[in-house]
C-alpha cells in the first residue's frame with residue numbers, strides 16, 4: 001500500500017468512476033430530487049423514451065414520464081433497488097436505482113440506470129428470468145384451469161321477477177369488488193351465482209371454494225390459513241398452502257358460512273381486517289387481497305342474536321346481500337327451467353333433444369320443491385331415462401317424484417277431470433287413469449304399493465297400466 005494513500009480521495013474517485021462507468025454501459029440514466037422531479041437525464045435515455053429535448057422532462061414528476069418507475073419507492077424507503085428486471089415493448093432490461101443521501105443521511109434524491117438485454121453480460125440472467133417466468137405462467141395456467149369457474153349469469157335460468165332480480169344484483173356485485181353474502185335454501189343456485197360473479201368480474205385469478213360443512217373442524221385452520229412444514233402433528237412435511245393464499249388476488253367462496261366455528265370466525269375476521277395472513281407455525285406474513293363471496297342457507301342474523309355467529313364478521317360479510325328465493329315462490333320459472341335443465345341433461349347423456357309436455361309441467365308446478373332447482377334437475381334426469389320417446393309426459397315425472405320431503409301433488413287436484421261430453425266408458429277410463437297416476441305419484445312409482453293404495457290386485461293394476469299405456 002502506497003504511503004500517500006488517501007482514503008478520502010480514493011473514495012471520491014470510486015464514486016465518480018462508478019457513476020461514469022455505469023453511465024457509459026447503461027443505455028439510459030436519470031436522477032430526481034427528493035420530491036421525484038427529474039433533475040438530470042442523459043441523451044440515451046431521451047432517445048429511448050422518444051423525447052427530443054431534455055427540457056421536456058426536466059423538473060417534471062417522474063411518474064408522469066415513466067409511470068411504472070420505482071424511483072418514488074427508493075425515495076421513500078431510502079433503500080436501493082440494485083437489480084430489477086423489467087419487460088418493455090422491445091425486450092427485457094435490467095434497472096438499478098439508488099438513493100442519493102446528504103452528509104446527514106437524508107435522502108435528497110435518487111438516480112436510476114437502465115441496462116438493456118443487448119449487453120452480453122445480461123444474456124444469461126435474462127434467459128433465466130424468462131424461463132422462470134414461462135414456468136410460472138404455465139403453472140398458473142394449469143392451476144386456473146382446475147379452478148376456473150364454469151358458470152355465467154345466463155345459466156341462471158328463469159323468467160320470474162325474482163330470477164331477473166338475482167341476475168341483476170349478481171351483475172352489479174361483479175362490477176364491484178365488494179364482499180357478497182348469498183342467502184337461499186339448498187339447491188337454489190348459490191354456487192352458480194358465486195361462480196358467475198367471479199367470472200363476470202373478469203378476474204383471471206383463482207376461484208377457491210371451501211365448504212365449512214364438509215371440512216372437519218380440527219383441519220379447518222390449516223385448510224384456511226396454510227401451515228409451515230411440521231407446524232402441527234400430522235402436518236405435511238412440505239407444509240400446506242392454505243385456501244386463503246390460493247385465492248389471493250381472486251375469489252374465496254365460503255360455502256355454508258353459518259357452519260364456521262366461532263374460533264375460526266375470529267381468525268378469519270383478523271385476516272380480513274388486517275389484510276395479512278400468517279400461516280400456522282411460520283413467521284412469514286403474506287399480504288392478502290381477495291374478494292369474499294359467502295353463502296348460507298341459515299338465518300345468520302338469528303344466529304348472531306343467539307351468539308352462534310360473530311356479529312362483527314356478519315357485518316363484514318353482509319356488504320352486498322343477495323337473496324335467492326326458493327323455487328316454490330317462483331313457480332312461473334318451472335317451464336323455462338325444465339327446458340333449460342333438459343337441454344343440459346340431453347347434452348350430458350348424449351340424448352336427442354328432450355321436450356316436456358304441458359301436463360307434466362302443470363304437475364311439476366304444484367309440487368313444493370324442498371330441494372329447489374337441484375331437485376327439479378334430478379327428477380327430470382330420472383324422467384328422461386324413463387321416457388318412452390323424446391317427450392317427457394306426466395306419467396314419467398309422476399313415476400320419478402321423491403318418496404319423502406315435499407308434498408307430492410295429487411293428479412286428482414284441479415283442474416279436475418272433465419266428464420261432460422264423454423261416453424260412460426270414456427269417463428270411467430279417464431277416472432281410472434287419473435287415479436292410477438295419482439297412486440303411482442303417492443307411491444313414488446312403486447307399482448305394488450300403488451295397487452295396494454287403490455285396493456286392486458297387482459295383476460289388475462298391471463293390466464290397467466297396459467290398457468292405458470301408462
Ligand SMILES: Nc1ncnc2c1ncn2[C@@H]1O[C@H](COP(=O)(O)OP(=O)(O)OP(=O)(O)O)[C@@H](O)[C@H]1O
Pocket residue numbers: 155156157158184185186187188189190191192193297337340373374377
Ligand atoms: N336458476 C337456475 N338455472 C339453471 N340451473 C340452476 C338454477 N339454479 C340452480 N341451478 C342448478 O341447480 C344445481 C344446484 O345449484 P347450486 O349448487 O348452485 O345450489 P346451492 O344453492 O349452492 O345449493 P346447496 O346449498 O345445496 O349447496 C346446480 O346444478 C345448478 O346448476
Ligand SMILES: [Mg+2]
Pocket residue numbers: 190191255
Ligand atoms: Mg352450494
